Amino acid sequence: MSQQKPSAPKGMRDFGPEEMARRNYIFSTIRRVYEKFGFSPIETPAMEKLETLTGKYGEEGDRLIFKVLNSGDYLKEPKVSGLDLNQIDSKKLLRHISEKALRYDLTVPFARYVVQYHHQLPIPFKRYQIQPVWRADNPQKGRYREFYQCDADVVGSASLINEVELILILHEVLTELKIQGFKIYINNRKILAGIAEVAGISKQLVSFTVALDKLDKIGKENVLHEMQQNGFSEDSLKKISQVIDAAELKKNTLSFLKKFLSSSETGMKGMDEVSYVIKTAHELGVSNETLELDITLARGLDYYTGCIFEVKVPGSGFGSIAGGGRYDDLTGIFGMPGLPGVGISFGADRIYDLLLAHKLYPSFESTRYKYFFLNFGETESKESLRLIQILRGKNIRCGIYPDAVKIKKQMEYADKVKAEYVCTIGSNELLERKLGIKNMHTGEQHTISWDEFIQQITQEA
C-alpha cells in the first residue's frame, strides 16, 4: 500500500446503507414505544463541561471519559494560569488543558438540562433521548468507544408507578424486536444497603456490592473469599452466606429477605418498593419468568439510590442490553435538590449485534427505484426527466442514470440498485413519443406511449 490505509478511530464504526436500515428498525421501534408512553424527545450537545461529568460514574468511569483538548496554545504563558510544568502531575495538568469532554451517558447531561430549564418544564417531566455516547474503554465483543443509548427518564416524581411503566416499556420494546428469552433483573440499592447494615459492614458497602455482583461468574466460595480478603468479619460472612444461599435458591428469596432485613429500616423500605414493582408489573402482564429479583445486581454508576434494572438474554453471549434505575438526588449535584428521577436505557449497539447474531431482523427489501430511466443523450434525457418529475409528483420513487454511458453499464447499475422497472427513451422512442418499460424481475419488456404511461400511473396511484 503506497498510502496509509484510511480507517475510523479505534472502537468507532461506519454504518453503510444496509446497517442503517437495521439500526433504524431498532431506533424507530424504541421511539414508537417511548412516545406511546408519553415521553418527549430532547437532544443535548456531544460535549459537556468536564466538571459536569466527573465524579458521577465512579472512579473507573472518570478514567473512561474522553477529554477534549482546549484550543489555543495553553503552554505559551504558563505563569498566567499558574502552571508550573516542572512540578505537576497529569491530573493537575488536565484541569489546565481540558475543560470539555464527550458525554459518557445521557442521564447526567439530562440532569444538567433539567436543572437549567426546570422553570419551563412540566413536572413530572418525561423525556426520551437517542444519541451516541463515548467511552475511552478498550473495545471488545459488544463494546465500542462510540455507541448509542436510548434513554427514557421521569424526573420530579418518586412514585413507583414510574418504575412499573419503565418495566412495561422494556418488556414491550424487546418483545416487539422479537428477542426471545430476555430477562429483566431488578434490585434495589436500599436492599443492598440493608444487607450490609445487618451484616455490620455498612462502611464497606461498595466493596461488598462489587464482590456480590460477581456471584454468577465466580461462585459463592470465591465471593466469600474476596470479602474475607477485604477484611469482613466471620460473623458478617456468615450472614452474607445466608443471603447468597437464599438468592441462589430463587424460591422464597422475598420472604427470607423480609425476615433477614427486619431490623433494617432502609432494607425494609427497599423490600417494599421491589415487592410493589414486581407485583404490579406482573398484574399488568409481565410474566414471572421475565421479571426477576436479583439481589446480586449492583450496577456501577454512583448516582443510583433506589430500584435498579438490568436486562440480559442469558446464553446469548452478550452482556446487558439495557439498564436503568432510580436516582433520587442527581439534580442536587447541580444545585437543585429534592428532584427525584428514574430512567432506563437501551444499548442499541448490543441489541443490533444480538439481533444480527440470532438472525432476528425482518427483511428490508428496499428498492431505491420503482422506475429507473436510462440515459441516451441530452435530448432524450430531457424528455425522461420531464416524465420523472410527473412520477415524483405522484410520490413514486424514480430517477435517471446521470451520464449517457454504455447501456450495458446502465443496466448493470439498475440491477445493482434493485430497480423494479427500467424505462428507456432512446432516439426511436423519442420520435414516436413512446417509452420502453422492462420488468427487471421477469425480464419482460413492452412499449407504450407517454400519455398512456402517465394515465396508467395516475390510475395506480
Next chain:
RNA sequence: GAGGUUGUAGCUCAGUUGGUUAGAGCGUCAGAUUGUGGCUCUGAAGGCCGGGGGUUCGAGUCCCCUCUUCCUCCCCA
C-alpha cells in the same frame, strides 16, 4: 489499566525449516454482446506483505518498538 491475539490485492484468505519474479477465490475493468442486467467464456489491471528500526549474503517469514483487529480480566450498554 493488565494479559493474549491479528494485520499479505478493493474483500475473504493461502504462502513449507529465512532462498529466484508473493498466489487463489470473489469483486473491479475490458471484450465475446454496435440500445438491455443476472448466467457463461476470454483477457487485464491491482501488493513497499500495517508502519518504523534491527539481525542476515538474503526477511512476508526471525528480534525490538509502535499502530491496528479481535478476545479475556476490570468495568459496562
